[in-house]
Amino acid sequence: MIACLVFPSLAGCGAGHAGSTEALADVDGDHGGGLGGSPGSGSGAGTGAGAVGCDGLAVKLQAALDAAIDAQRLPGAAAAVDLGGCSFRGAAGMADIETKTPVKPGDLFRAGSITKTFISTLVLMLRAEGGLSLEDGVSRYVKGVPGGEQITIRQILNHTSGLFNYTESHDFLSAAEADPTRVWTPEELIAFSAAEAPYFEPGRDFEYSNTNYIVAGLIVEAVSGKPVVELLHTRILEPAGLVHTYLDGAEPAVPGLVRGYGSYDGELVDTTSAVDPSSAWTSGGLVSNTEDLTTFYVRLLDGGLLGPAELAEMTSGVGALSADAREYGLGLARRSSPVGTTYGHGGSIWGFVSASYYAVERGAGIAVLINHEDGDAKRIVDDLSRILKMP
Known part of the structure; x- marks a missing residue:
């Protein structure tokens, strides 16, 4: 061990x-992140994400992060995406299972x-x-x-x-x-x-x-x-x-x-x-x-x-x-x-x-951090990348 x-x-x-289902039953997302002209702002400023707009892209990125921690049965995770004029800072799940403290971006x-x-x-x-x-x-x-x-x-x-x-x-x-x-x-x-x-x-x-x-x-x-x-x-x-x-x-x-x-x-x-x-x-x-x-x-x-x-x-x-x-x-x-x-x-x-x-060619930066040693952070990076690839 x-x-x-x-x-x-x-x-x-x-x-x-x-991980046991019971142990993770209370895991849910903290949607305190945002995507806009400034990190975590949640505003719609910036046009780097294309027609979908920064706010629309933020919703999709957060949904992908939520789905990923559910699929991998993770305590929690945080993610950041920078693309052109848009910056997403998101989080999901728990920073501390015992105290039920949500992860913050x-x-x-x-x-x-x-x-x-x-x-x-x-x-x-x-x-x-x-x-x-x-x-x-x-x-x-x-x-x-x-x-x-x-x-x-x-x-x-x-x-x-x-x-x-x-x-x-x-x-x-x-x-x-x-x-x-x-x-x-x-x-x-x-x-x-x-x-x-x-x-x-x-x-x-x-x-x-x-x-x-x-x-x-x-x-x-x-x-x-x-x-x-x-x-x-x-x-x-x-x-x-x-x-x-x-x-x-x-x-x-x-x-x-x-x-x-x-x-x-x-x-x-x-x-x-x-x-x-x-x-x-x-x-x-x-x-x-x-x-x-x-x-x-x-x-x-x-x-x-x-x-x-x-x-x-x-x-x-x-x-x-x-x-x-x-x-x-x-x-x-x-x-x-x-x-x-x-x-x-x-x-x-x-x-x-x-x-x-x-x-580099796309100008897209992505970071994912997970608080479970069996998690697959690269898989979540790809999950978020697919959102950026969408028209």
Whole structure:
């Protein structure tokens, strides 16, 4: 059970245990979101959605979100859609089942591996300034990485390093179960990976590994001489106006985190505090909301954070992450959707699932956050995308 509580993306976690009907019987939508010229305003301003109008589109998007949490039997979810002059901020279900507190559009969720895009962006910023080369061996900056002389920073960012995924280590999972409140250092997490054989020689294949982005976080700190959380704020969060995002376990929390859940033996279990957030750090420790995530990916892919050369590096894919992801670049997945090719990332961490993508040619940004680790956020992204595709 602890393996599923810690990182539910592991094979076999929770998929066979549906939440009880009774536990979810009181779940209904909080329709406090809106779609208009300003986020959440509910006004009809803006013409980016076409003939249907912003208000009409908001109704359809909210209905799709309501239907999705019913179909997946989720406690709750929040979603954001930006399209032209229209901005939808919606929510459905419960932020806390025990207190029957509804999810609000601006509520905070654990974002999981969406963190990886933020960290890759920092690395590419340092590269643009000449602080590092993507072809540098990681041992130049981080000690204790097996084969670090042969593994390049590029291979860390695009998951071709071959490093064993520490979240699949039985020793790590046993230690987390023994002491859920334990605060982890990045070096300790890398050591769990180093104790296992690599998947393959560097550059020979593609294998997603959270260890890569723990190493990436240490590289950022080694090159900059500053804590990664400081650079997140000064280089990304503050310039992009992301005031609801923080790296959990590395800085004070921002109020507003909803409760996260898993389903075990037909019952909902609150897994919000199952493991200390330091266990995810720069591989998946961000907390955010749909407003911030949509803004981040739009800003990033429109060239507001990186120059053309770095953005080209980031969007150049090397391998398939899953059946629905065509390619994985440097902390960024290229994925097909009903509104065309999108770039972004998904995430899965105890109690939460996330997905945020931007269709560059369509100019459509979509983010979905779920407070149940068995939820399918990408499926809801597609549900909302189909609404945008309608005439």
